[in-house]
Amino acid sequence: MNQLARTLRIGCIQLKVCANKTENVARALNKIREAKMKGAEIVSLPECFNSLYGTSYFPEYAEPIPGETTNLLSQIAKELEIIVIGGTIPERDGDKLFNTATVWGKSGELLAKYRKMHLFDIDIPNEITFKESDSLTAGNELAIIDVKDFKIGLGICYDIRFEELAKLYRKQGCNMLVYPGAFNMKTGPLHWELLARSRANDNQLFTALISPARDVNASYVAYGHSCVIDPWGKVLYMAESDEELFVVDLELDVSDKVRSNIPIFSQRRVDVYDTIENK
Numbered sequence: 001m002n003q004l005a006r007t008l009r010i011g012c013i014q015l016k017v018c019a020n021k022t023e024n025v026a027r028a029l030n031k032i033r034e035a036k037m038k039g040a041e042i043v044s045l046p047e048c049f050n051s052l053y054g055t056s057y058f059p060e061y062a063e064p065i066p067g068e069t070t071n072l073l074s075q076i077a078k079e080l081e082i083i084v085i086g087g088t089i090p091e092r093d094g095d096k097l098f099n100t101a102t103v104w105g106k107s108g109e110l111l112a113k114y115r116k117m118h119l120f121d122i123d124i125p126n127e128i129t130f131k132e133s134d135s136l137t138a139g140n141e142l143a144i145i146d147v148k149d150f151k152i153g154l155g156i157c158y159d160i161r162f163e164e165l166a167k168l169y170r171k172q173g174c175n176m177l178v179y180p181g182a183f184n185m186k187t188g189p190l191h192w193e194l195l196a197r198s199r200a201n202d203n204q205l206f207t208a209l210i211s212p213a214r215d216v217n218a219s220y221v222a223y224g225h226s227c228v229i230d231p232w233g234k235v236l237y238m239a240e241s242d243e244e245l246f247v248v249d250l251e252l253d254v255s256d257k258v259r260s261n262i263p264i265f266s267q268r269r270v271d272v273y274d275t276i277e278n279k
């Protein structure tokens with residue numbers, strides 16, 4: 001067994017995002033450089049890292065893939081020989097818009113593209129109403145990348161609420177999930193860590209959630225608290241709300257151990273669940 005392939009240093013960039021797309025992208029590229037200097041082998045940006053987050057902003061900031069932002073992600077991945085999970089950007093494809101994550105390999109090649117599958121449509125009266133489906137279309141595909149011995153599945157923000165998606169990834173052999181995400185000040189404090197740890201624990205894999213930094217003057221105030229959770233559900237690192245770049249070392253042995261110590265995936269009583277459900 002190649003022990004080196006079973007470790008991975010991930011860099012998470014809790015990026016400050018403003019209204020100026022050029023500034024956002026330049027800032028992201030600088031942070032990717034810093035992550036490389038800290039020894040990251042893979043780095044992730046947050047949801048909507050080049051754009052303000054809001055249904056009215058998506059059409060204004062949207063671009064095709066490949067396009068101006070993702071070309072720069074591809075270039076920096078190649079220059080630094082680092083794998084870049086490009087957070088998400090509003091993507092324009094024909095007359096449709098998507099909330100899309102891309103992943104760029106060490107030769108600048110596109111390794112994966114994932115379109116947010118569950119659109120963030122919620123209505124909590126007097127607190128927060130958000131309807132991504134006003135301007136976005138949902139994606140229908142999984143996206144998995146292989147990095148050393150890590151098999152990493154991608155989701156975006158609201159997707160983390162759907163344990164079915166995480167379980168599909170686990171069933172496809174994933175041992176890590178990465179969710180660029182931007183929870184808010186209503187749902188973040190109660191649900192962000194809970195969901196990150198739940199998906200990790202349910203599926204006995206690493207989860208990483210990468211948020212924009214909090215900007216209290218923005219129309220949508222992101223919660224921040226980017227984090228990496230291990231397959232036991234233990235928080236390996238959790239940021240506060242300001243801009244921050246951090247790296248975390250992951251060891252696959254942890255996932256193997258919990259899967260063999262608590263073998264829930266071979267103990268499921270699917271026979272009983274199916275019988276009851278189909279009664």
Ligand SMILES: NC(=O)CC(=O)C(=O)O
Pocket residue numbers: 120156157158159161182183184187188191
């Ligand atoms: N912004 C999202 O997609 C999700 C979110 O904020 C939440 O689920 O809460």
